[in-house]
Amino acid sequence: MRISVAIDGPAGAGKSTIAKMIGEKFNLMYINTGSMYRAVTLTAMNANISEKNVDDLVKIVASLEMHFEEDHLFVNKEDLTDMIGMPVISNNVSKYAAVPKVREILVKLQQDIAKKFNVIMDGRDIGTVVLKDATFKFYLTASSEERAKRRYKELITKGIDVDYDTILSDIIKRDYIDTHREVSPLKKAIDAIEIDSNDLDIDGVAQKMIDYINSNIKNNN
Numbered sequence: 001m002r003i004s005v006a007i008d009g010p011a012g013a014g015k016s017t018i019a020k021m022i023g024e025k026f027n028l029m030y031i032n033t034g035s036m037y038r039a040v041t042l043t044a045m046n047a048n049i050s051e052k053n054v055d056d057l058v059k060i061v062a063s064l065e066m067h068f069e070e071d072h073l074f075v076n077k078e079d080l081t082d083m084i085g086m087p088v089i090s091n092n093v094s095k096y097a098a099v100p101k102v103r104e105i106l107v108k109l110q111q112d113i114a115k116k117f118n119v120i121m122d123g124r125d126i127g128t129v130v131l132k133d134a135t136f137k138f139y140l141t142a143s144s145e146e147r148a149k150r151r152y153k154e155l156i157t158k159g160i161d162v163d164y165d166t167i168l169s170d171i172i173k174r175d176y177i178d179t180h181r182e183v184s185p186l187k188k189a190i191d192a193i194e195i196d197s198n199d200l201d202i203d204g205v206a207q208k209m210i211d212y213i214n215s216n217i218k219n220n221n
């Protein structure tokens with residue numbers, strides 16, 4: 001039987017760190033769907049294609065062969081992991097991710113991967129659209145200030161020069177676009193378990209999920 005775990009939530013809630021940990025624990029392939037939208041953004045921006053030029057955008061997206069090795073995203077055999085984490089991509093990705101045709105292609109790709117492998121996928125629409133029948137669904141939240149604080153630390157640790165207020169306002173802007181777009185806006189699936197990580201560290205959140213998965217896998221047997 002295929003197992004799939006969906007983790008949704010706003011930017012900076014800790015989804016990818018948690019997904020990586022849970023993936024290792026339960027031997028699931030980790031698919032970071034945000035990085036797929038980021039790769040589209042990077043490629044389109046490099047080719048000077050705006051989000052309004054849907055025809056050219058679709059051609060570009062269709063020409064990208066994407067696969068994951070561990071938590072690295074390879075696009076046409078090139079490891080884009082570092083480049084797609086840059087603030088310039090974070091600040092533009094929501095516009096490209098709001099294009100319905102882009103979503104159509106990436107969602108299909110994500111669903112195909114989940115048919116072949118046991119996966120843990122994180123994103124914005126995994127529990128509501130991509131994996132509606134996921135075995136486990138989680139919705140991870142934290143206040144925008146807490147998320148900005150974490151993103152700030154992460155970028156500074158990577159040696160990227162940023163300032164906290166800019167990150168906070170970018171997060172608020174991105175939340176707005178992600179929750180208000182017409183197609184697949186960010187929202188909690190009705191059957192998702194919500195975890196607020198304001199007062200929990202990464203290990204605390206991961207442990208909650210692990211306990212939930214373990215007790216429900218056992219209950220199913």
Ligand code: DC
Pocket residue numbers: 011012033034035037038093094097098122123124125126174178
């Ligand atoms: O998780 P992230 O910050 O890397 O996501 C980047 C952007 O991609 C985010 O602003 C919203 C979009 N996204 C999406 O629309 N649907 C997904 N499943 C994942 C990300």
